[in-house]
Amino acid sequence: GQSLEQPSEVTAVEGAIVQINCTYQTSGFYGLSWYQQHDGGAPTFFSYNALDGLEETGRFSSFLSRSDSYGYLLLQELQMKDSASYFCAVRSSSNTGKLIFGQGTTLQVKP
């Protein structure tokens, strides 16, 4: 089976830094993805890590440690518009496109 664990809620203030952790258990592993979803909207692709280490894009970074089955999403200089749900997702096979999601972390950014 496959399972992913992430915190259900995180609260932070504007301008702060927040880290959302994700641990996973899968029979195979071909990458950890993050998706963002605003209230009432569709999930949108946010970042992807196939190899260990940090991927940075502007205010956002995503980290992966395959040996620890662990990753995190780091959001810096938080803005009100970053308030959303963030989902980690694992692809457990290289050629099926099968993507399994965690239950999501709701990030609330306060003024």
Place this chain on the structure above:
Amino acid sequence: NAGVTQTPKFQVLKTGQSMTLQCAQDMNHEYMSWYRQDPGMGLRLIHYSVGAGITDQGEVPNGYNVSRSTTEDFPLRLLSAAPSQTSVYFCASSYSNYGYTFGSGTRLTVV
């Protein structure tokens, strides 16, 4: 380029009725998937496809059928609707291990 198009956006069904949720993508993506999203449950994979003529079950396939006769279309059929199938349904497509593009969703209520 419309991306992933889902119809209808909203639907109310009576228990026992059947219906088909439509999904079409114009990006020539090989991978397509159906997810349902319930409060606090994240995105759960119903069925997925790696190409025309090839489908497989996800985490919660019971009560749903799919087919993939063309690359573009991936309809989801509810055989006999039940109140437990009240949910938001998302279709998604991808061409690689990188990231999925989601449709805007179908909000289904079964009474």
